[in-house]
Amino acid sequence: MLALDVTQLNKTYTNGVRALHDFSLKIQPGEFLGLLGPNGAGKTTLIGILNSLVIKSSGHVSVYGHDIDQAFGQAKACIGTVPQEFNFPVFERVQDIVINQGGFFGLSYSVAKKRAEKYLSMLDLWEKRHHIARSLSGGMKRRLMIARAMVHEPQMLILDEPTAGVDIQLRRSMWAFLQEMNAAGTTILLTTHYLEEAEHLCERIAIINGGKLIEDKNKHDLMSQLKVESFILDVADGVDQEQLTRVMAYELPGVTLSKVDHQTLQVDVCHSASMNDVFTILGKYNITINSLRNKVNRLEELFLTYTDKKEETV
Secondary structure (H helix, E strand, C coil): CCCEEEEEEEEECCCCCEEEEEEEEEECCCCEEEEECCCCCCHHHHHHHHCCCCCCCEEEEEECCEECCCCHHHHHHCEEEECCCCCCCCCCEHHHHHHHHHHHCCCCHHHHHHHHHHHHHHCCCHHHCCCEHHHCCHHHHHHHHHHHHHCCCCCEEEEECCCCCCCHHHHHHHHHHHHHHHHCCCEEEEECCCHHHHHHHCCEEEEEECCEEEEEEEHHHHHCCCCEEEEEEEECCCCCHHHHHHHHHHHCCCEEEEEEECCEEEEEEECCCCHHHHHHHHHHCCCCEEEEEECCCHHHHHHHHHHHHHHHHC
16 A cells, blocks of 8 residues: 555646646655655645645545545545644644644544653653743744644654754754654655755655656665766865876776865766775875865755756746
8 A cells, every 4th residue: 555646636726827737656655755846846736735725636646545535534644744834823832732733633632742742852842842832943833843743643744844944953853853753654755945855864756847747766766867976075285186186087087186276176976986986095195185075965966957957848
């Protein structure tokens, strides 16, 4: 049984905008899938349809075998959703927001309270449980949305830009929580504009543009399509960059070095080589490096390639 089965889904709004065009997507139980696309690609419309907030024009959608038209209640119970916008009562206490959400799914007060403690604690919000939601920071509000979505312990968690506006440290703690939930068996569908987030978290990545699915692959297969990866290498003082460039060209024909400044080199690595090969050569010649970083996020490069291709065909 599929966790999510979307087949030939279409949505045209009354103003004539076609948000989804024969869109199909299948997610296996336990998968962590990233759905990427530019603004207006159809991501939020898809999530709205999955939650029966948007009426589809045609197509079929089922969640863990439950058709969203014929068995809405059962399908809804399988899903926990974290939308882009904060949509909780801002004058309620943090704990009450989570407990009340449990009540919507038929949980008793005692069970909902235990679940609220569990997820608020996991998301570092337990000390804020008696605070009015309005007083929380933006990052805390994001985490509250996740706790609320998890209170009925759904089989699938859908997150629409969950770390938008969250600082890096907090974002990484949220990543750890999502990875823990996924490891425990929760299926996760994530939309994000932070492409490094999808690269870090997701096993599989689908790209949507113009309401159509234009790519759907295992992350590693997708990354392997990059012809060249570029890195920025900061070397120690005293390194002869011109000599290093000549040595690298001789030892590794698949690697090209180019000078950025007196301490910085750009390293372009094609498929015939890897950064491990580069490190081996650096060690062989006792070259000390201070840091290494991606010049461009690899997934971002692919994403732009796919969406540019799509725009050229429109």
